Amino acid sequence: MRSFRYHRATDPADAVRLVAGQPDAAYLGGGTNLVDLMKLSVQRPRLLVDVTRLALGSVEPLPDGGLRIGATVRNSDLAAHPTVRRDFPLLSRALLAAASGQLRNMATVGGNLLQRTRCVYFQDVGKPCNKRVPGDGCSALDGQNRDLAIFGWSPSCVATHPSDMAVALAALDARVEVLEPDGAREIPLTEFHRLPGDRPDQETTMAPGGLITGVRVPALPYSRRSTYRKARDRASFAFAAGSIAVALDLDGALVRDVRIAFGAVAHRPWRARLAEAALRGRPATVESFTLAAEEELTEARPLRHNGFKVELVRNLTVRTLADLVEAAAR
Structure with a gap:
């Protein structure tokens, strides 16, 4: 010690x-x-x-119908919150898919966003890792990289961000409230975490010493038609091999709007904007869902041991969208 x-x-x-x-x-x-x-x-x-005793532990409604979530709200409390379960089910399901009940009872919203990669080389101080020691090298690049990135990685780092909750928040266009030495500001969740570039040790866009004080989730008219799906090696208490958060808006048989984010495939939650653009105005069919997934996957660069994630992302996209369409028809 x-x-x-x-x-x-x-x-x-x-x-x-x-x-x-x-x-x-x-x-x-x-x-x-x-x-x-x-x-x-x-x-x-x-x-x-x-920071657990700070007055940051409440979930409050916003005038637009969204929510402000304090940074010290426990993950289990947020998952069980009636408004979250009713209006933002993808967020509740993402939280419940994470860790174990005991850990969710302890973990906070701010800490969840700031958790660090589970790359085995990052956690082993005997192995080179640029995220742990800048300039040391990336052992995972040519090593064991089965669970690591297929999007947005660099020669300096191929790690992934482990949060389930952050993937749901990325799909919801959430904003992170931070207090920095120079004052308070809000950062879009999709811009809060960095891609690795040549400085994977710099994981967020917060200034040094910055503190997360809350998260703002704006109202989304179709957020009730949303879900989170996680593929993992065992049924519980396991990090994702791949995951997806989806909110779907239908106009009859057409996709009017959609939000999609992937987890466990990049250094940050991966907002699938190419897939979203490919789906808007298109028929809500398996064929359209497959083409949209393929469009997003043009950005993928699988590593030696994780090529399976390409097919996994495709299948998660098609199956999850199809399930939401089926649920809407009931």
């Missing part, structure tokens, strides 16, 4: 001041990811700033 200092923040500004002034500081929420990384010596903070 390495010694560290502990401070319980009294307000968000207090927390940001402490972390921004200490390069080796970290925020402590539920600790479900950070504590594991500390045990592995992947992260070695000298100061932990506990």
